Amino acid sequence: MRFLSRRRKEKTAAPGEKLSSRLEDNLVRLNQRLGSMADVVQREFYIAGDKPVKAFLFYIDGLVNRGLIDEIILKPLMEESLKRGRQFRSADEIYYHILSSTDAELVTTWAELLHRFLSGELCLLIDGNAAAIVVDARGEQVRGIEEPPTEPVIRGPRDGFTENIRINTMMIRRRVKSEHLKMESFILGELTRTEVIVAYLANVAQPDVVAEVKKRLQEIKIDGVLESGYIEEFFCERPFCPFPTVLSTERPDRVAAALLEGRVALLVDGTPFALVMPVTFFSLLQASEDYYNNACYASALRLIRLLALNFSILLPSLYIAITTFHQEMIPTSLVVSLISSREGVPFPAFVEALLMEITFEVLREGGVRLPRPVGHAVSIVGALVIGQAAVAAGLVSTAMIIVVALTAIANFVIPSFEAATVVRLLRFPLMALSASLGLYGVGLGLLTILIYAASLRSFGVPYLSPMAPAVAGELSDVMVRRPWYLMFFRPKLIAGKDVQRLEKGSSELDRG
Amino acid sequence: MLEKGRLYWWQLQWLLFNTVFPTAVMFVSAITAQVARQDAWIAILLFATVFGLVAGLVCYYLGIRFPRLNLVQYVDLLVGKAAGKVISCAYIIFFLWINAAIIREFSSFLATAFMPETPELVFTATIMLLSAYMVRNGLEVMASVNQLLVSVMLFVFASITLLSVNDMDFGRLLPVLEKGWLPVLKASLTPGYWRTEVAVMLMLLPYLKEPREGKRAVVRAVLILGFLVTVDVISNLAIFGPELTANSTFPTLNQIRYISLARFLDRIEAVVMILWVAGILIKVGVFYYVAVLALAQLFQLEDYKPVVLPVGFLLALLSDVLFTGSQDLKEFIIKPLAVMAYTFHLAIPLFLLLVAAVRRVGQ
Structure with missing residues (x-):
């Protein structure tokens, strides 16, 4: 930080320009710089004593705890000298003897002073001193700690980060x-x-x-x-x-x-x-809760998630490919009901799928963007449009509705929002490929995605590890979740020197 | 060095595995059964494995004498600059030629078995684009992709075999060695040269993290191949008998078509086809990669990436021009390609190894 902020400062003020020891000069400079700032509070006062010293206090309103100012600055400065029967006039003295705040500092340059001021600290200029006292008395309003809305869990801590x-x-x-x-x-x-x-x-x-x-x-x-x-x-x-x-x-x-x-x-x-x-890609498919729940249950969930990932990326394109090119794969009884449900649908499967997938994406985006009170209306309209009216009007088949719904819900199973977004995007090119080349096209698309993902690295770690390249002993924490009493090591490609996380023999179960 | 990636030995093992497996599993059993009848599996299990092991070990012992160098780089040290360049050129041409055959096999297979109305050019173009993309990304990416694919392929292969156990009648494998060992030995020449394709290790050995582990990689690759291809041939023979196996173009495909589980899993060959395409992608990719790498090294380029697309284009063209039709292709695979493969996979490496031993070049 030091390194950076020093370089930045040089741009905002002449390098190392010092404060003047005359308060009047400083105030003139200050006015030049801080004109038209309605949220600045300025207060002139005298430090008590037989020869009162003029001082100037300024800070940004709202960022500072007002009660604290009275308590730690104004009150001591205006009373302490009287009590002790001694005149304090230098910034040093005030800093060491009077200020009752742990987080205070003396600054001597304009750049530093302005930086501290703008980040919400309290600044005090005293006549006859070429230094200012800055006090961290921040007290801005913050949101309380709440449960994170995007990553809810059933078991696990409920606190989430805030904006502070x-x-x-x-x-x-x-x-x-x-x-x-x-x-x-x-x-x-x-x-x-x-x-x-x-x-x-x-x-x-x-x-x-x-x-x-x-x-x-x-x-x-x-x-x-x-x-x-x-x-x-x-x-x-x-x-x-x-x-x-x-x-x-x-x-x-x-x-x-x-x-x-x-x-x-x-x-x-x-x-x-x-x-x-x-x-790595596979760590995006893991939820924090996996490590709090029973290992068997968490492992089953991971497999479900892997399945859901495949559903959400493949289902529409598989539907298109199979109904358009590979009808022989569908069991006979199913083919009959499929045909009857597609009867009267005027579009080819690809257009039908595209129509419904785009409709769903629009509804979803609408649901996020709309004000809360209207949200319900949208979901009702959405449910009716997708679920009922489209089928009744003969625009899409019921099978397509199931595919779209399953795809959408499977997408929500992916714990990382960003990873889910990629999957949402990638299914569209896959649909186009499957409409033109059938399952072969789907295969080509998947392989392209695979090659791309395998060539990625996140800070030097291969994106598809520990699956590819496989890291011995770590596959057991990817597809499934290792129980804690067997979680001896940290991920080898990620942790550096210190890989051991659990001592052997920590539980009866592995001593056995 | 042109390639900065480094592989673990098991990555090389599976890469070598997929260099042989995809086409072997589709074509070998029919070709072998034509000569060896019901004994085709012996040819594949015993003799082909021996050929593969010999070729693999010769290439390993040759390569290990020159740590961190591949064939194109050390052949100059062995036989002199001029002869070295000639041998390198010959290898490049061979890699291109065999790859053109693989690509053509792939395209004509898809066109005959799955999508008869689609021109072969579509398959050639798509697989070439895809493998060009993979080759550009380098050896490590290819190995990673391969690793993911292999796990799925093995799973599906096991499932297919298990699901068709019901239709197998092992009596069809009898009598064993009806006409003695000679036809079996003769028949093993084709699956044998297939197995010697592990000789691409000549180009890949220096990129192992620990080149000495290349021996383990190649031996295990050959043995796994021997086991799996034998399983495939035995199940083909046990289901269809030697006559049908020898006369059908793609016996394994027919086997998959035969599977019907609870009237629900029916005609799953289209799904298996995707996996087969993935395997072919690796196989084409490996030969493509070694050709490109050798070319770049021969002309001492700083990077092999600029030659990837031109070579891909050339490959697509060759695969179309070199063979007039599927019959021509089949004949090429059985005879001339076998001669070429034994020359480049076995004879030349063996010769180079002897030269190295006599002249005491390398470590």
């Missing part, structure tokens, strides 16, 4: 109370000056991954960062890569688990979404 980075770091620190948990702060965005924190376990994470994350962060020269999505795209390995090569999550327990596995986490001020890297 301090609360977020607190939630991680409270879970991992280790000296090895490092959090390095960076300032990103020329104008927004957003705080970004890189968190990792120094004894577990691979040093070169940490260095790479920091390097890429420092290379970003942008005017503003409002959400972690801005940074996520800078971490892509390829242009226009649809696959997420970092994981975004709202759950502090998920970040803590990732840190324990040797991954690096990135917190961005102003958003509840943290980033985790490196990730």
Whole structure:
């Protein structure tokens, strides 16, 4: 942070320009810079004593806890000298003897002062001193800790990240109370000056991954960062890569688990979404809950998810291919009901599927975008349009409705929203391929996706590992979930030196 | 070095496996059964495995003398610059030729068995584009893709075999060795050269993380192949008998068509076809890759990527021009290709190994 902020400062003010010791001069400068800022509170007062010293207090309204100002600044300054019978006039003295706040500092340059001021700290200029006192008395309004709406669980902690980075770091620190948990702060965005924190376990994470994350962060020269999505795209390995090569999550327990596995986490001020890297495709199919539930149950869920993934990417294209090219594969009894349901449908299967899939995507987007009270109306209309009217009007077949519905629901089974999005997108080209080349086309499409995914890397880790290249002993935590008493190692490609996570003989069950 | 990727030995093992398996499983049993009748499985289990092991080990012992170098790079050291270049050129031409045959087999198979109304060009063009894309991405990606595919392929192969056990009558394999060993030995020449295709290791060995493990990779690949192709041939023979097996073009495909489970899993050959396409993609990709790599090294290019597309284009063209029809292709596969394969997979490496041993070149 130091390195970065110093370089940034040089642009906002002449390098190292010092404060003047005359308050009047400083105020003139200040007025020039801070004109037309309605949210600035300025207060002139005298530090009590036999020869009162003029002082000037200014801060941004709303970012500062007002009660705290009266308590730790104004009251002591205006009363303490009287009580002690001694005149305090230098900033040093006031800093060391009077201020009753832990988080205060003396600054001497304009650039530093303005930076502190704009990030919501309280600034105090005292006549006759070429230094200002800045006090961190931040007290902005924040949303409380709530259950993360995008990643609900049945079993597991219910707290989710908030928009405030301090609360977020607190939630991680409270879970991992280790000296090895490092959090390095960076300032990103020329104008927004957003705080970004890189968190990792120094004894577990691979040093070169940490260095790479920091390097890429420092290379970003942008005017503003409002959400972690801005940074996520800078971490892509390829242009226009649809696959997420970092994981975004709202759950502090998920970040803590990732840190324990040797991954690096990135917190961005102003958003509840943290980033985790490196990730592999299969880790996007895992939910944090997997590790809290019974291992057998969690394993079954993982297999279901794998199945759902296949459904949601393949079902429409398989339907098209089989009904158009490979009717012989359908069992005879089914073929009869399929034909009767498609009777009177004026479109080929591809157009029918495309129509319904696009309708569904529109409804889904509408559901997200519409104001809550209207949402119900949309779902009713959607259900009627998709479910009833389309069939009754003879536009689509009932079988197609089942396919669309199953595809849609299967898509929601994928825990990572980003991964689910890729699957949603990819099924359209697959549908086109299957309409033109049948199952052969579907195969070509799948192979293309496979080659692309296999060529991706997330911070040096092959995207399809530990399946391909297979890592011995780790397949048991991909398709299924290893019980905790057998989870001896961290993922080998992700954790660096310290792979052991469970000591042998920790349970009766493996001593047996 | 042109290729920076590094493989684990098991990745090479499965890569070599899929270099042989996809076409072997489709074509070998018919060709072998034409000569060896019901004893085709012996030819495949015993002799072909021996051929494969010999070729694989010769290539391994040749390659291991020159760590981190492949054939095109060390052949100059062995026989001198001029002769070395000639041998390299010959290998490139051979790789292209055999690949053209594979691509043509693939296209004509799809066109005859699945989509008779689609021109063969469509299949050739799509598989070439796809494998060009894969080859551009390098060896590691190819190995990773292959690894995922192999697991599914093995699962499906096992399922198919198990599902058709019902139709098998092992009495059809009798009598064993009716006419003695000679026809069996003669018949094993074709599946034998198929197995020697593991000799592509000549080009791939230096890219192992630990080249010494190449021996394990190639031996295991040949043995796994021996086992699986034998299972395939035995099930073909046991279902159809030697006569039908020898006369049908794709006995394994017929076997899959035969499967009917509870009147629900019917005619699943289209699904299996996708997997077979995936296997062929790897097979074409491997030969494509070694050709491209050898070409780039021969002309000392800094990167092999610029030659990928031109070579792909050439391959598509060759696959169309070199063979007039499926009969011509079949004849080419049985005779001239066998001679070429034994020359390039076995004879030349053996010769080079002898030269290396006599002249004490390499380690």
